[in-house]
Amino acid sequence: MKAPRPDYSVDAGQSPGTWLLRGVMRLESPEAYARAFEPIVASLTKLPAISLDLSQVVFLNSSGIRALADVLLLAREKRCQVTLFGSAAVPWQKKLASSLTALFPEFVMRVDR
Template identity: 40%
Template sequence: MNIETDDFAVSIEGDRSRLVGVLRLATPAAYKKIFDPLTDALTANDAFTVDIVEVKFMNSSGITALSRLVLAARQQDKPLTILGTEAVAWQKKTITSLKRLHKKLTVELS
């Protein structure tokens, strides 16, 4: 599954997904079209990985949407890995806080 717009791209292959670009959509509802397929892919696999290394910016509605994916992994009791980078301010500062939501969440910052 692939979504591509002028601002961002999302790809899902099996148990891995990759988000790229700038995610600053207006509402949590606008994020549904991106995150519903991610949640479906999580449900279809025993574990799931989301690569956000190349997401330069994500607004708080996006962080809410990403948190919902973490809560879905918690509900399904599945390991979830978020791959990020220390080079991007919002990832370095905020993403590790999501570990409090789910014991099986791994955040790897390169």
């Protein structure tokens, strides 16, 4: 039997260090997120700046927010600048922008696209 198709995707954008995340990200464990975010983590250790476009992520559960925070903590450690893009039309993304501003003032999350 074939494994079900994932509800989400993590794709590299056209420019180096740009990432486009899409779909429903309600993964079951930190390990599952570590696998999903592996290419993003690899890129932030090699580049001075990366961007994550979350605007097409319909849902992200609290394990995902934890995993995203872990990415930002690592970026801070590696001195990699991170810009996040979100959509103001998606409630959790507006909330995330507010949380991130409080916790990671050095990173920008734009929720206008």
